[in-house]
Amino acid sequence: MGNEKNQDIETENLKLAIEQIADDETAALPHIEQLSSAVAENTGDASTQAASAPVDIEPAKAASEKPDRVSAWFLTFMCMNIPIIGWIYLFYLAFSKKKRDRRNFARAYLFYKLVFLVAGLILLVVIAVTAMNLLEELLDYMQML
16 A cells, blocks of 8 residues: 555656656747747848747758659659669669659668678679689599599
């Protein structure tokens, strides 16, 4: 019984501590808006000079840039998996200025492919050197017979 009472008191203390932290963070929000408007005034950015303007955490996409549909991404995956043409298509997307999401995806995917290409080449060289050494030993053994 006394153990349950202690747990209830600890739970209540934790709730109060969490509420205090939330209140402190909420109290800081108006200061952040004032700070962002002061920075905008110092840098001369007219679009964010209003003190009542909310702080935009995520960068806004251009008005002409709509979210991509699933069919467009499906076509992208189909094209990029075609041998040789897929590399060309990925380079086209990586240096395209139209779609930021696809450009970033293409750059990341090219980096991914490059890492595994280098790892595959290193593995191929190691296997080739090992195979040549084994072949040389086999030929030496056959000459002894």
